[in-house]
Ligand code: SF4
């Protein structure tokens with residue numbers, strides 16, 4: 313039943329934006345389900361394509377939270393992350409897995425509410441998509 | 451270096467459809483630098499194949515290994531154990547790497563996962579372009595160091611043709627006219643005189659047209 | 673006489689030469705060639721037969737030319753480097769000569785990318801300059817490209833095309849000098865709309881003394897419509913159509929376009945005729961052959977000289 317399905321999400325969070333927001337979101341008691349695995353990275357540019365792919369092998373969706381376009385501490389890290397995310401979307405399209413399972417979000421450093429909202433939307437979308445058919449069986 | 455590009459995944463999936471355990475073998479030299487078949491690309495392809503096969507409920511076991519070079523016997527020997535336990539090998543090296551594996555491991559089934567595209571260089575991050583056609587008889591001394599064989603769309607030795615306009619080739623306004631580049635370069639060098647000599651018909655027998663090529667150096671033989 | 677062709681005789685006698693162009697059909701219909709031959713006969717000295725122009729497959733230039741010969745109109749076959757290697761070119765030229773064809777225009781050839789078989793392999797074993805040299809050696813040295821002797825050599829009046837409007841502009845006359853050195857007898861230029869630029873190029877040509885070594889025929893072409901003018905300006909590499917020409921076409925509206933196209937063509941002929949070193953005009957009206965006689969008449973070129981001997 314799609315209704316009972318709880319998507320397993322991996323969220324890569326840049327320390328400078330996503331993570332701060334995530335912390336705020338927790339502090340202000342937006343509660344996440346156990347199925348969101350938060351991975352902290354010093355910059356979204358450090359997230360390799362393979363990390364996202366591996367997360368997809370094990371789960372239903374991957375969200376990348378990065379700083380706003382001009383606000384990267386490492387100048388172009390978030391642009392690199394964006395390029396990687398779109399290359400993965402291409403691969404997913406090629407093999408017929410919904411590309412919406414990977415999503416890139418941009419955040420200001422301390423916007424817990426926005427973070428929680430975006431994650432919520434992502435979660436709802438995944439619920440609609442249902443389980444990732446490419447996920448490891450068993 | 452040799453430039454390559456990963457094949458479409460569906461094409462690769464078609465090649466390995468019958469196999470349940472494969473080795474994806476990368477190469478740590480040219481194709482790693484042009485990001486077509488190094489260890490990173492090997493792991494991404496492995497992951498994509500797994501996702502695709504899970505989707506078909508036909509799971510697959512994938513081993514990964516990327517020797518420093520796939521175009522020399524000594525370097526590919528490290529793949530031996532893995533090859534022996536697998537049904538097939540998917541090579542992410544250039545066409546030379548694929549054939550090195552075929553020759554070194556005659557019993558192995560080897561498929562190409564990369565299209566070998568050309569001999570060239572990275573012009574900027576993410577952009578590669580052709581520089582040499584391995585014609586076997588280099589004329590760069592006459593053309594200011596710019597290759598007319600591959601940088602002119604028609605391999606003209608006495609260019610430019612009438613299609614050269616605003617520095618671009620007639621085939622595409624994105625493609626530089628090789629002969630405009632040669633002209634500019636010779637002008638800078640003060641050697642425009644080079645262009646008044648007729649370069650005679652080329653001897654293409656040193657190129658692919660002469661049949662499979664082989665080089666033997668008696669002085670280097672053991 | 674190098675070839676004894678009508679074109680050669682007309683030029684040697686000091687007449688202002690007129691040539692036209694004929695595109696063979698995209699099919700095996702000999703009738704098409706015969707009809708076009710009738711249209712062009714008696715108003716020009718010789719007719720270029722294109723060789724799969726723009727890389728679109730058409731009836732072979734040599735075969736179509738043989739039909740012209742049989743009907744008494746002199747062909748100039750075009751030969752490109754795109755589709756044949758030196759073996760095929762020499763073989764075809766022996767055959768062409770045996771069929772009574774006496775004029776030949778050597779071209780690099782348009783790249784196949786924009787033709788109807790963009791996936792084909794191209795040849796470019798030779799470039800146009802090497803092609804000229806090979807043909808001159810066949811005729812004058814009685815030698816194949818490899819150096820072997822030819823018993824009965826093919827005798828062609830050899831021409832080349834040159835585009836004064838492509839880049840680098842300052843090199844174009846020098847490149848023509850290479851073609852002259854390689855062995856051409858005449859040149860047909862790319863279509864001239866920008867007479868001023870053309871005159872500048874001719875100045876450089878005269879500085880090199882090339883006009884004394886070869887006959888230079890200026891290329892002209894009547895415009896059919898404003899659309900064609902604009903297309904040529906923006907989409908054909910190496911084509912220079914000045915705004916004044918386009919404005920003239922716009923001014924007359926749709927109905928007057930063809931007539932004005934003809935008028936512009938005649939005007940350009942008048943202008944290029946006055947340029948020192950121009951020995952003739954080459955009128956390119958492919959798929960509009962019926963317009964040629966009118967242009968030739970208006971320009972005062974009729975009747976054409978009867979070449980004797
Ligand atoms: S001339 Fe030949 S060998 Fe030299 S760069 Fe060009 S293709 Fe390579």
Ligand code: SF4
Nearest residue numbers: 602610611619627628
């Ligand atoms: S435009 Fe330049 S690069 Fe293109 S075919 Fe002509 S000479 Fe070669």
